Amino acid sequence: MPNSSTHAASSAQPNTHVGTSQRIPVVEIAPVSNKIHVREQKGLFQRLRQYSNSCLIAIFFILPFINYQGRQAILFDVTEQQFFFFNLTLWPQDFTLLAWLFMAAAFALFFVTVYWGRVWCGFLCPQTAWTFIYMWIEAKIEGNHHHRAALDKAPWSLSKFRKRLTKHALWIVFALLTGCGFISYFMPARELYIDIFTASSGFWTGAWVWFFALCTYLNAGWMREMMCLHCCPYSRFQAVMFDANTKTVSYDTERGESRGLRKRAEKTELGDCVDCNLCVDVCPTGIDIRNGLQYECINCGACVDACNQTMEKFGYAPNLISFTSENALKGQPQTSVFSLKALGYASALLIMISLIIIDLSQLSHIQLNVIRDRQTLYREVGADRVENSYQLKIRNKTQQAAVYQIAVRSDKTPSLTIVTDTVVQIKPGEQLDYPVTVSGRRSERVGRTSQQTLQFSVTQINSVANLTPVEPENQVAQQSRFFWP
Structure with a gap:
């Protein structure tokens, strides 16, 4: 008869070897204080994420340096109350145009969410892009996720101090660059960078740059997934846009359960999930996608790449975890390409675009x-x-x-x-x-x-x-x- 400690350890595991109909999933909730050390993962979706994040960051920093007719092409001149966008100049009374533009962007996001779920968060969200940049810097200085976890537990030494100092110094430098990049949309970019890095800027200019640098440092360096879990409003209301045809990162329970460890080429009655736990190790928010759809999932596809890598090693079919819909998992056909939600968001988007065109056509010089x-x-x-x-x-x-x-x-x-x-x-x-x-x-x-x-x-x-x-x-x-x- 097993002792109490063995029984407690076995009950904490989310998988069993009984039938799916009898299985009661147990979701392990890690303590809030535990830092998530994300395992590095390669694959199709991670390459797409890296390319999209790199393009987003490059565009963010390059745009203020583009000139048009002797002037910075994109500039929010707060002092003169003007917004320059290439040959277009907007004044405060023209800012309804910006309101329509933001509303159009929101409805475009809602429209995409109906079909692809929270894919914006995984591939184009600035929070995700900057967090992965900070994680990349951390990995280059402190090593892979095992080394980083070991370094956290290790006592302070000269080596640990040197690594932490280097990491935080690079974080601060990139945060300062980000602060300059943001403020350069409101001040001439070329003069701003020179003034900040030569410590010759005015008080308020420097204060705003360092304010946004501090926000970047705390957000991407320390809070990370906490922003997605607790601060992002999109994660809370995204579910109301989903339907049975929405493609999200999902685990095929019928095929994967009952999960269990095994050797390669070993014949077993278990499901295809080998319980390697890689899908959890690579998740930037630390969730287990096998527990079903969760609001914390940012649809970055890291678990899809990790699982496909494991399936290939074991000779199983890919896409045990994949971008798929509820109907597809149940083997049911897609009910309609254009649902009422999609048509509603598309209509609102077209209205916003029409208002933008009308405002632009009536814009007086x-x-x-x-x-x-x-x-x-x-x-x-x-x-x-x-x-x-x-x-x-x-x-x-x-x-x-x-x-x-x-x-x-x-x-x-x-x-x-x-x-x-x-x-x-x-x-x-x-x-x-x-x-x-x-x-x-x-x-x-x-x-x-x-x-x-x-x-x-x-x-x-x-x-x-x-x-x-x-x-x-x-x-x-x-x-x-x-x-x-």
């Missing part, structure tokens, strides 16, 4: 704001002239200097004219406060009304000498009031 002189409603000039004063705030929203012509029009009084100069030049991104005086004949006043509507228009022209409009639609207008005595 000129901003006009007309302010009346509130101290003096009108001035009487001579026997038959009445003048009103206005302040025109004209902003050139383009990245090039431009020439504009100001005009005024009234259906009731065609003789209303602008007394001041009607042609102005404005620098790129500059707002011009331009005083304008409008004059009208008292004899042309319609009826006894004390005021009438007039409309100011500002049109971009080729030059001071050539008053031809650059583009017919490159014009903006605003109404105001003209007062009579």
Whole structure:
């Protein structure tokens, strides 16, 4: 009769040698304090992940260094309240376009989730990309997962101190580069890197760079899977997007159970799962995919590559763990390519894209704001002239200097004219406060009304000498009031 310790050890194992219908899975929950030392794994999905993560990180760092027409191509200029995206300039009043863009990205993510589950997290999420970079640095300094686990348990020595110091120094350097990379989207990138690494930056610039560097260091170096397990909201609501046809990383229970250890080429009545535990060792969140679908799974495919490697060694068919759907595991056909969820997300995505196109087509390169002189409603000039004063705030929203012509029009009084100069030049991104005086004949006043509507228009022209409009639609207008005595 087994003693109590043997019985406790055997009951802690998640596999048994009884039939699947009688098996009661036991999920082992590791203590929170235990650090996960992820085993290195090679394979198809890990190559895809490495390529996608490398491209993501490269794009993140390279984009701020691309120039366009003598200016940083992508720049959120907070000081000037401008967003430059190549030849497009957005101002705060244009930021609804960014709102539509973020909403379109969200619905695109939801649409992909319906078909491929949490594949974004495994292959394109910045959290995953930066975490794997930090894990790669750790592996190069401290060795494979066995060596790292042994180093954690080993007492402090000169060798352990040297390895830890080197690892954390490289982590800090990469965190600082990441902080510079992020802030370079808000400040000129070339000057920023030089200022930070020569310690000549301003206080607030350095503070923001080091703030994001600290966040990167703590997030990718220390928290890692804790972000996916406890902080990421996507992991909590992803399940509502799944259906029976969603392809996620899944374990084929019917084929794999009952699992058990064996020798190669050994004939056995057990299932194909040899209980090597590699699928757990390579998982960045430390879960056992054999326990079923879990919100912690980021669909990185590491367990798929590890299991296929084992299946090949034992001469078994691949894909005991694979990207598959619930219906496929049950041997049932896919019910519909376009489910109601997919159609709903696709419709919302098309609406967001349509709104982006409409906003872009209606985006004006000129901003006009007309302010009346509130101290003096009108001035009487001579026997038959009445003048009103206005302040025109004209902003050139383009990245090039431009020439504009100001005009005024009234259906009731065609003789209303602008007394001041009607042609102005404005620098790129500059707002011009331009005083304008409008004059009208008292004899042309319609009826006894004390005021009438007039409309100011500002049109971009080729030059001071050539008053031809650059583009017919490159014009903006605003109404105001003209007062009579």
